Amino acid sequence: MLKRLKNPTGYFILGGLAIFLVVQILLSAGILNNFWRGIIFWGAAITMVTLGLNLIFGFNGQFSLGQYGFYAIGAYGAADVTYRWVHEDPSGVVVVFFGLWLSLLLYALVSVLLRRFYGITVMTKFTAYLLATILAFWVAVKVLLPVLGPVTMTLLGALPEAVSQQIVFFIALLGGAGLAGIVSFIFGIPVLELGSDYFGIATLSFTIIIKVLLDNTDTLLPFPEMKGARGMIGIPQWTTWPWVFGTFMLVVVVMRNLLHSSSGRTILAVREDERAAELVGIDVNWAKILPFVMGSIFAGLAGGIRAHDMAFLHPQSFNFIQSFNPLIIVVFGGLGSMTGTILTGFIWIFLLEGLLRLYLPSGFETWRFVVYPLILLLMMLLRSEGLFGEYELPFLRRSALPLRRKVASEESEEVA
Amino acid sequence: MAGRPKGLAPEIETRPVLLEVSKLTQFFGNLRAVYDFSLTLHAGELVGLIGPNGAGKTTIFNLITGVYYPTEGSIRFRDVEIVGLPSYEIIQMGIARTFQNIRLFSDLTVLDNVLIAYHPHAGYSLLDSFRRNKRFQAKEAEMTARAQDFLAIFGLDERQNDIAGSLPYGLQRRLEIARALATRPQLLILDEPAAGMNPQEVEQLMELIHFIRERFHLTILLVEHRMQLVMNICEWMTVVDFGEIIARGQPAEVQHNAQVVEAYLGRQTVDLK
Numbered sequence: 275m276l277k278r279l280k281n282p283t284g285y286f287i288l289g290g291l292a293i294f295l296v297v298q299i300l301l302s303a304g305i306l307n308n309f310w311r312g313i314i315f316w317g318a319a320i321t322m323v324t325l326g327l328n329l330i331f332g333f334n335g336q337f338s339l340g341q342y343g344f345y346a347i348g349a350y351g352a353a354d355v356t357y358r359w360v361h362e363d364p365s366g367v368v369v370v371f372f373g374l375w376l377s378l379l380l381y382a383l384v385s386v387l388l389r390r391f392y393g394i395t396v397m398t399k400f401t402a403y404l405l406a407t408i409l410a411f412w413v414a415v416k417v418l419l420p421v422l423g424p425v426t427m428t429l430l431g432a433l434p435e436a437v438s439q440q441i442v443f444f445i446a447l448l449g450g451a452g453l454a455g456i457v458s459f460i461f462g463i464p465v466l467e468l469g470s471d472y473f474g475i476a477t478l479s480f481t482i483i484i485k486v487l488l489d490n491t492d493t494l495l496p497f498p499e500m501k502g503a504r505g506m507i508g509i510p511q512w513t514t515w516p517w518v519f520g521t522f523m524l525v526v527v528v529m530r531n532l533l534h535s536s537s538g539r540t541i542l543a544v545r546e547d548e549r550a551a552e553l554v555g556i557d558v559n560w561a562k563i564l565p566f567v568m569g570s571i572f573a574g575l576a577g578g579i580r581a582h583d584m585a586f587l588h589p590q591s592f593n594f595i596q597s598f599n600p601l602i603i604v605v606f607g608g609l610g611s612m613t614g615t616i617l618t619g620f621i622w623i624f625l626l627e628g629l630l631r632l633y634l635p636s637g638f639e640t641w642r643f644v645v646y647p648l649i650l651l652l653m654m655l656l657r658s659e660g661l662f663g664e665y666e667l668p669f670l671r672r673s674a675l676p677l678r679r680k681v682a683s684e685e686s687e688e689v690a
Numbered sequence: 691m692a693g694r695p696k697g698l699a700p701e702i703e704t705r706p707v708l709l710e711v712s713k714l715t716q717f718f719g720n721l722r723a724v725y726d727f728s729l730t731l732h733a734g735e736l737v738g739l740i741g742p743n744g745a746g747k748t749t750i751f752n753l754i755t756g757v758y759y760p761t762e763g764s765i766r767f768r769d770v771e772i773v774g775l776p777s778y779e780i781i782q783m784g785i786a787r788t789f790q791n792i793r794l795f796s797d798l799t800v801l802d803n804v805l806i807a808y809h810p811h812a813g814y815s816l817l818d819s820f821r822r823n824k825r826f827q828a829k830e831a832e833m834t835a836r837a838q839d840f841l842a843i844f845g846l847d848e849r850q851n852d853i854a855g856s857l858p859y860g861l862q863r864r865l866e867i868a869r870a871l872a873t874r875p876q877l878l879i880l881d882e883p884a885a886g887m888n889p890q891e892v893e894q895l896m897e898l899i900h901f902i903r904e905r906f907h908l909t910i911l912l913v914e915h916r917m918q919l920v921m922n923i924c925e926w927m928t929v930v931d932f933g934e935i936i937a938r939g940q941p942a943e944v945q946h947n948a949q950v951v952e953a954y955l956g957r958q959t960v961d962l963k
Contacts, residue, residue: 540809
């Protein structure tokens with residue numbers, strides 16, 4: 275048993291468990307108060323958002339400013355599900371859960387259909403998938419909700435409250451992440467065609483659109499419970515350390531496994547040279563959509579975690595100036611370095627929201643957005659490869675493969 | 691070397707047609723880049739496409755590989771119309787190409803460069819790679835072994851963990867050809883493979899082209915500026931100028947074609963010797 279753990283994966287699992295236990299004990303013993311608990315959870319959320327951005331920008335080379343938009347979608351989406359649930363309304367749970375699966379089903383159908391035609395334009399593709407999404411959620415709201423709503427209510431109601439609460443929270447997180455994924459997929463189809471610079475501008479406007487929509491959730495959108503620019507209150511505070519740790523580890527492991535696979539190599543190839551990647555037979559559109567959707571799902575998941583920790587959401591915390599936060603962290607940690615992002619993400623929140631908020635004079639918040647860009651600028655000039663440079667934890671490293679034994683290669687030459 | 695093409699030529703005519711380009715025309719705005727270009731490639735041929743700078747050779751390659759959509763004309767590969775297909779599907783059908791200016795994934799390792807070209811044949815799904823199950827492990831190991839075998843053929847196996855951009859120029863060209871061949875093509879399109887090479891490297895390149903052609907049973911279409919290279923290895927040549935075909939035939943015939951001489955050297959000079 276111990277021997278099996280003596281490899282990077284084993285150390286990673288043991289290290290993860292140790293961190294989990296230490297933090298859990300500190301939290302249970304009350305050594306870490308609510309403030310520090312919030313800082314740790316916040317750090318984890320920001321790090322997940324930033325890992326997503328690193329996947330999109332650092333590994334795939336698509337400059338994105340839209341990450342906070344997806345963070346917001348995840349936060350508001352998940353919060354709405356649980357908010358409705360605690361107000362005896364199963365509609366959030368039913369619509370989000372079944373809407374997601376229906377959408378995925380319809381996407382599969384649409385992609386099979388589209389494959390039958392030559393020369394499909396981007397806008398056709400976009401329209402087809404958009405219509406599929408609308409249809410899926412229309413069905414979920416108009417057909418499934420009246421039928422399954424009461425059923426879900428009685429089924430989950432029959433369980434003890436502690437259990438049903440966890441199930442609803444799980445569906446809420448899944449829903450927030452899934453909604454972010456769906457929106458990024460639909461949005462990404464036309465926009466990823468643009469190429470990196472224009473993509474950056476498009477994603478910036480996406481963040482602004484989301485912010486404006488959130489400001490008007492009660493007037494423009496039919497979500498009075500989100501209360502528009504006044505901020506959404508009354509979200510149950512369900513985020514616990516096991517949830518934070520679990521989702522965080524899920525994000526890290528999924529991202530690492532993606533990057534260490536063949537699809538991961540195509541993602542890197544697109545960053546290196548898009549044209550060359552296409553001309554060695556790689557579906558470049560897919561190799562750009564995939565990391566974009568994955569990165570957005572990470573952000574959405576983080577949003578759900580953050581929303582149920584703060585118990586309060588305000589559109590102002592998702593404006594586009596905030597969306598530079600993950601960008602700064604990514605640049606600090608190093609583009610294309612997971613370890614760098616993880617460490618920098620936590621350090622960032624720990625220093626700037628933890629220590630500095632406690633020890634610096636109260637006017638500091640105003641200066642933050644003067645200081646951040648300056649730090650960013652200095653970083654770019656002095657150490658453009660990021661604080662941690664090329665370093666990766668052994669578990670996250672794409673290790674160099676050993677050279678093949680010479681005997682084998684001589685054999686193959688004989689065959690030749 | 692010069693004797694061999696003559697013996698091959700009549701026999702090749704009877705082989706199946708691999709690529710048939712007919713009446714290909716491409717305008718960029720008012721600029722006529724390619725006009726009424728036709729070309730038939732039989733399986734196993736080695737054909738050169740030459741012409742002065744700006745004659746439209748690279749445009750023709752870009753049209754064949756789906757980078758541009760032609761204004762007019764048809765391109766059939768193995769009897770399938772490929773105009774309008776996205777590049778990656780054309781490549782997966784069995785056309786591979788290299789670039790005039792080398793385009794490797796220069797921050798990745800030599801091995802990764804080849805593995806990326808294997809991606810369409812990876813044989814495991816995205817879900818498998820998230821779960822890292824047995825199938826993933828097995829297929830990944832198989833892919834790596836194949837890529838290593840493949841690099842050994844090109845003498846690059848010792849360099850598998852080097853960053854591609856750090857290789858010397860000749861090896862980068864070699865790696866680019868290896869990466870193109872890793873897509874398992876039937877037709878290989880080489881866009882000025884000898885550009886920027888010294889005479890010794892050109893010599894090695896010519897050997898390499900002959901070697902891969904026999905080893906992988908390839909049909910090769912080659913664009914080249916260096917007449918020496920083209921004259922030595924191509925069996926058939928097509929000469930284009932201003933996007934139009936001005937001559938075609940065996941190297942020796944083409945060499946003395948008045949129009950070709952004019953296109954290359956101008957009107958005054960007639961004697962190529």
